[in-house]
Amino acid sequence: xxxxxxxxxxxLRKEAEELKDKYxxxxxxxxxxxxxxxxxxxxxxxxxxxxxxxxxxxxxLRNDPKIDSISDIFPAAxxxxxxxxxxxxxxxxxxxxxxxxxxxxxxxxxxxxRKDFVINDEIRNWTGTDLRW
Amino acid sequence: MNGFEINVxxxxxxxxxxxxxxxxxxxxxxxxxxxxxxxxxxxxxxxAEDVTYMSYLPFVDKIEYVSALNxxxxxxxxIEKALNIQISERAKYIRTIMAEFGRIMNHLVFxxxxxxDLGLISEFFWALRERELLMDIIEEISGGxxxxxxxxxxxxxxxxxEGIENKxxxxxxxxxxxxxxxxxxxxxxxxxxxxxxxxxxxLKKEDAIxxxxxxxxxxASGINRDYRKLNPYLIxxxxxxxxxxxxxxxxxxxxxxxxxxxxxxxxIIKEATKNIPKGDYLIKMPWIIKIPPAYTIEIQxxxxxxxxxxxxxDGSERAYRLKIRSASFFAIKAMEKILExxxxxxxxxxxxxxxxxxxxxxx
Numbered sequence: 191x192x193x194x195x196x197x198x199x200x201x202l203r204k205e206a207e208e209l210k211d212k213y214x215x216x217x218x219x220x221x222x223x224x225x226x227x228x229x230x231x232x233x234x235x236x237x238x239x240x241x242x243x244x245x246x247x248x249x250x251l252r253n254d255p256k257i258d259s260i261s262d263i264f265p266a267a268x269x270x271x272x273x274x275x276x277x278x279x280x281x282x283x284x285x286x287x288x289x290x291x292x293x294x295x296x297x298x299x300x301x302x303x304r305k306d307f308v309i310n311d312e313i314r315n316w317t318g319t320d321l322r323w
Numbered sequence: 324m325n326g327f328e329i330n331v332x333x334x335x336x337x338x339x340x341x342x343x344x345x346x347x348x349x350x351x352x353x354x355x356x357x358x359x360x361x362x363x364x365x366x367x368x369x370x371a372e373d374v375t376y377m378s379y380l381p382f383v384d385k386i387e388y389v390s391a392l393n394x395x396x397x398x399x400x401x402i403e404k405a406l407n408i409q410i411s412e413r414a415k416y417i418r419t420i421m422a423e424f425g426r427i428m429n430h431l432v433f434x435x436x437x438x439x440d441l442g443l444i445s446e447f448f449w450a451l452r453e454r455e456l457l458m459d460i461i462e463e464i465s466g467g468x469x470x471x472x473x474x475x476x477x478x479x480x481x482x483x484x485e486g487i488e489n490k491x492x493x494x495x496x497x498x499x500x501x502x503x504x505x506x507x508x509x510x511x512x513x514x515x516x517x518x519x520x521x522x523x524x525x526l527k528k529e530d531a532i533x534x535x536x537x538x539x540x541x542x543a544s545g546i547n548r549d550y551r552k553l554n555p556y557l558i559x560x561x562x563x564x565x566x567x568x569x570x571x572x573x574x575x576x577x578x579x580x581x582x583x584x585x586x587x588x589x590x591i592i593k594e595a596t597k598n599i600p601k602g603d604y605l606i607k608m609p610w611i612i613k614i615p616p617a618y619t620i621e622i623q624x625x626x627x628x629x630x631x632x633x634x635x636x637d638g639s640e641r642a643y644r645l646k647i648r649s650a651s652f653f654a655i656k657a658m659e660k661i662l663e664x665x666x667x668x669x670x671x672x673x674x675x676x677x678x679x680x681x682x683x684x685x686x
Contacts, residue, residue, distance in 0.1 A: 241554035266535030
């Protein structure tokens with residue numbers, strides 16, 4: 191059973207506190223809604239005892255992608271938030287170690303899962319820091 | 324005083340692929356561990372936005388190359404759920420058998436790697452020898468071995484050949500004998516193995532669930548949670564099988580869980596093979612499909628834990644966004660926690676016991 195709920199981005203921490211005892215964080219799904227100029231964030235929580243799901247949906251502005259981190263409430267959010275930062279460039283305020291996780295730390299081309307990211311030859315042939323003599 | 328920092332990996336045979344750990348040590352005790360992942364990142368989620376739904380099938384196999392069949396099943400179920408298609412009863416049975424094949428093969432690789440990491444090279448050969456039994460059957464059914472593109476939306480690509488049922492039963496009986504007579508003595512009744520794994524790398528129950536750890540790793544920490552029982556898909560509600568749960572939470576318990584799961588999977592395959600009904604194995608559907616705008620969630624119990632695929636479709640023939648929720652990703656996060664206060668020598672048994680596959684973590 192899935193419960194869908196739409197919330198404002200400021201209410202996220204409050205909502206997350208309420209879910210803390212019964213649910214664990216399953217995943218954070220970010221969708222780039224480029225036509226509306228927004229990022230859609232889906233926080234998917236799963237019940238600890240059964241298979242019930244809660245999907246908290248919230249929108250943030252695409253040109254100012256900031257939202258509160260919930261990694262202190264749900265430790266599992268740590269890596270998921272880092273991945274969202276890595277792939278979409280969303281800043282999670284309050285996250286203790288917000289840096290790239292899957293891409294190299296010196297990746298210069300921005301955020302690959304954004305819809306305006308185009309894979310060109312420069313990206314295809316990029317090999318990282320030049321380590322030749 | 325600040326301790327030393329040592330790097331483990333990324334190029335080391337025991338790190339199960341390309342995983343790097345930065346350990347801060349004092350003496351030989353680990354004070355802090357930080358994982359560095361992403362060396363095998365191939366942009367599978369981005370690739371899903373570039374190819375059509377059906378053409379993504381071969382990509383799915385390479386996300387998780389140790390139990391590729393389970394990932395095919397997950398992706399196919401996701402597409403069927405989004406299109407609201409019901410598959411035939413025969414296809415459900417075939418899929419269940421193949422999914423349990425995937426589980427056994429994955430756990431055999433786990434035993435092989437665990438043995439090798441602790442210097443028990445014989446176990447490596449023995450476990451892979453048993454895996455070959457299943458590989459041959461899968462090759463006969465699907466034509467592929469490591470990445471058989473076999474399960475597809477609508478059913479499976481090929482029907483079971485005549486007489487394959489007997490071969491499956493025969494292989495299962497052989498495997499059951501080998502597990503009891505070889506692997507239990509080589510691994511879980513081996514006193515050296517016990518000494519190296521008992522009480523090592525304890526993951527507490529509260530930590531496990533809060534860190535999002537699922538599957539065998541969670542069940543070794545006393546969490547009775549199996550998605551096949553919680554939300555039965557395919558024919559799992561008709562089958563009689565047990566979910567092994569252990570309370571210790573150490574590396575030894577994680578090994579025991581897998582051992583018991585192999586036995587349960589053998590039971591499932593035997594039962595399903597005997598009762599397989601006649602009928603169609605595939606519902607005809609076009610190769611290029613369009614999925615109406617929706618938000619579809621599909622979660623299944625793979626050998627590594629609960630892996631989920633979340634599809635955001637927009638009415639076209641390509642995915643607008645496909646999120647793959649990896650299970651090992653959370654296990655690596657949990658490993659940072661487990662390692663605090665452990666000895667460096669215990670690093671490899673702990674890593675092997677969590678059974679991470681880098682392809683799935685880095686996607």
